[in-house]
Amino acid sequence: MQPLLTACEVQGAWSDSAGPQWATLRMERGAKEKNHQLYKPYTNGIIAKDPTSLEEEIKEIRRSGSSKALDNTLEFELSDIFYFCRKGVETIMDDEVTKRFSAEELESWNLLSRTNYNFQYISLRLTVLWGLGVLIRYCFLLPLRIALAFTGISLLVVGTTVVGYLPNGRFKEFLSKHVHLMCYRICVRALTAIITYHDRKNRPRNGGICVANHTSPIDVIILASDGYYAMVGQVHGGLMGVIQRAMVKACPHVWFERSEVKDRHLVAKRLTEHVQDKSKLPILIFPEGTCINNTSVMMFKKGSFEIGATVYPVAIKYDPQFGDAFWNSSKYGMVTYLLRMMTSWAIVCSVWYLPPMTREAEEDAVQFANRVKSAIARQGGLVDLLWDGGLKREKVKDTFKEEQQKLYSKMIVGNHEDRSRS
Amino acid sequence: MERAPGSGRVPRVLAESPSACAPAVSQASLLRLYHRFRALDWNEKGYLSRVDLQQIGALAVNPLGDRIIDSFFPDGSLHLDFPGFVRVLARFRPVDDEDNGNRDPKEPEPLNSRMNKLRFAFQLYDLDRDGKISRQEMLQVLRLMVGVQVTEEQLESIADRTVQEADEDGDGAVSFLEFAKSLEKMNIEQKMSIRILK
Numbered sequence: 001m002q003p004l005l006t007a008c009e010v011q012g013a014w015s016d017s018a019g020p021q022w023a024t025l026r027m028e029r030g031a032k033e034k035n036h037q038l039y040k041p042y043t044n045g046i047i048a049k050d051p052t053s054l055e056e057e058i059k060e061i062r063r064s065g066s067s068k069a070l071d072n073t074l075e076f077e078l079s080d081i082f083y084f085c086r087k088g089v090e091t092i093m094d095d096e097v098t099k100r101f102s103a104e105e106l107e108s109w110n111l112l113s114r115t116n117y118n119f120q121y122i123s124l125r126l127t128v129l130w131g132l133g134v135l136i137r138y139c140f141l142l143p144l145r146i147a148l149a150f151t152g153i154s155l156l157v158v159g160t161t162v163v164g165y166l167p168n169g170r171f172k173e174f175l176s177k178h179v180h181l182m183c184y185r186i187c188v189r190a191l192t193a194i195i196t197y198h199d200r201k202n203r204p205r206n207g208g209i210c211v212a213n214h215t216s217p218i219d220v221i222i223l224a225s226d227g228y229y230a231m232v233g234q235v236h237g238g239l240m241g242v243i244q245r246a247m248v249k250a251c252p253h254v255w256f257e258r259s260e261v262k263d264r265h266l267v268a269k270r271l272t273e274h275v276q277d278k279s280k281l282p283i284l285i286f287p288e289g290t291c292i293n294n295t296s297v298m299m300f301k302k303g304s305f306e307i308g309a310t311v312y313p314v315a316i317k318y319d320p321q322f323g324d325a326f327w328n329s330s331k332y333g334m335v336t337y338l339l340r341m342m343t344s345w346a347i348v349c350s351v352w353y354l355p356p357m358t359r360e361a362e363e364d365a366v367q368f369a370n371r372v373k374s375a376i377a378r379q380g381g382l383v384d385l386l387w388d389g390g391l392k393r394e395k396v397k398d399t400f401k402e403e404q405q406k407l408y409s410k411m412i413v414g415n416h417e418d419r420s421r422s
Numbered sequence: 423m424e425r426a427p428g429s430g431r432v433p434r435v436l437a438e439s440p441s442a443c444a445p446a447v448s449q450a451s452l453l454r455l456y457h458r459f460r461a462l463d464w465n466e467k468g469y470l471s472r473v474d475l476q477q478i479g480a481l482a483v484n485p486l487g488d489r490i491i492d493s494f495f496p497d498g499s500l501h502l503d504f505p506g507f508v509r510v511l512a513r514f515r516p517v518d519d520e521d522n523g524n525r526d527p528k529e530p531e532p533l534n535s536r537m538n539k540l541r542f543a544f545q546l547y548d549l550d551r552d553g554k555i556s557r558q559e560m561l562q563v564l565r566l567m568v569g570v571q572v573t574e575e576q577l578e579s580i581a582d583r584t585v586q587e588a589d590e591d592g593d594g595a596v597s598f599l600e601f602a603k604s605l606e607k608m609n610i611e612q613k614m615s616i617r618i619l620k
Contacts, residue, residue, distance in 0.1 A: 048618075048619055061608070061613055076564070079608055081486070081543055084484055085614065088486055089511065090616055091480040092475065092490070093616060095481070097478075102461060387479055401485060401487075401569070405485050405567065405570075406569070409571035412572075413571070
């Protein structure tokens with residue numbers, strides 16, 4: 001209980017005091033101080049697990065249950081089932097993957113009722129503080145932010161269209177870069193995103209591919225407001241489509257039609273063409289393929305690592321104290337999500353530019369992808385998982401089950417062969 | 423989007439069913455399991471179906487995954503509500519030694535007793551619920567655990583040997599009592615317990 005009250009009282013002081021200007025400055029300063037620490041991985045498993053392997057556990061079970069001397073003549077025991085049984089029920093209680101697709105649970109409350117589950121009524125003062133917070137966020141911050149966002153997007157569309165009419169050349173590139181940058185910076189202000197960039201000397205260069213972990217669509221804006229990138233994505237309809245068409249007039253981005261996305265060779269070909277042209281900007285890609293809740297990094301799809309360009313990894317870590325940036329696309333649509341973002345206190349994050357990596361001679365695309373993934377996870381303080389983010393929507397493949405079966409078979413049949421030999 | 427603090431966060435189902443679940447699981451653990459239930463029920467139906475449990479990646483790669491899921495849906499039911507969910511998971515609560523000392527023998531056995539843990543495991547073998555593990559059922563479970571890695575003859579010999587060793591009254595099948603007897607030295611309380619943190 002104790003930390004919860006102190007955190008709230010501090011934040012209460014912020015919102016109570018005179019001048020939202022002062023409050024914003026205080027928030028920024030506090031946030032910047034925090035961002036200089038390295039984030040620890042947040043391990044909030046709810047059950048106690050022993051990290052032993054299948055073989056060790058089964059042997060231990062047999063040893064404890066049997067009065068016979070442990071020798072290789074044991075092939076199968078009735079008790080072997082306990083291992084699988086317990087492991088199975090453990091995963092029902094808590095597994096590594098399901099919890100990555102919902103917002104992270106915080107240890108102390110940040111005056112937003114949306115990110116706290118185990119939450120009960122505590123005191124009148126807290127409720128009043130919370131109410132005040134709602135008032136400030138919705139009636140003051142939100143209109144300001146919407147106005148800014150509107151300005152940013154319209155400027156982007158208008159600016160890039162105007163630049164598109166110029167003849168190709170250095171002047172056009174210069175202008176297009178600056179129009180993009182300016183509009184992204186306005187959008188960053190619209191979300192009150194307070195970003196700390198580390199190691200800016202490692203920023204991606206032309207002809208490279210920038211990969212980052214994916215938490216929300218805002219990642220794009222955050223990265224693009226500090227560098228010049230070519231975007232990759234599917235063509236959308238509506239407002240997004242208008243923005244995409246305008247952007248591509250000013251400088252080359254890589255937009256795919258829905259039908260083209262399935263064709264992996266076509267995708268690879270277009271990306272390769274783009275990176276080989278050194279005058280084009282570095283590509284920004286999120287290899288996880290889906291949004292994860294910023295506590296872990298999931299399997300990277302190998303497509304972008306097969307192209308053979310230099311990879312510039314970037315780690316993005318959001319501070320959950322001020323707002324939850326994760327986009328749970330099965331729960332919220334894009335508009336609801338943006339509204340939630342604009343009614344949080346702020347989006348505070350750290351961006352680390354890691355040194356560039358290239359694929360070494362003996363490793364294949366998958367190993368290279370895993371190497372990059374580990375580097376990103378380590379830097380951002382995230383848990384490095386081998387599971388595929390696609391598990392959000394699909395079932396896991398049967399090949400993984402066969403691995404377990406093979407391991408177990410070796411135990412019981414391996415012993416059988418020893419017996420028949422002796 | 424905003425909910426006032428204390429606006430009915432503690433769900434009704436927990437408040438109403440203490441007698442069904444409370445002796446089996448502590449209040450804090452109950453809350454944790456409730457949030458887990460909600461997380462698994464991603465389209466908010468209020469109950470879980472088989473498919474929801476099959477979505478768990480780590481369970482799908484467990485060779486006995488389907489059997490474990492079956493134990494949550496007894497008697498062919500299709501919907502799993504929260505009290506049912508807790509009732510099964512309560513069997514895995516670690517056993518407190520004080521429980522056994524102070525227990526009133528007239529009260530029903532607690533869900534996480536040694537016998538009930540053994541019964542859970544027995545159920546995974548005994549598919550037709552006739553109270554006996556026949557040689558055929560033993561073969562089926564073995565086949566699940568090894569997949570295609572082992573030949574039929576090897577598997578049959580293993581099954582025969584296991585049934586023979588455990589079978590005492592010579593009826594060619596392993597009853598629950600015989601099962602319990604062959605595992606009497608096993609530290610079931612520890613092997614079949616899952617401790618919920620905080």
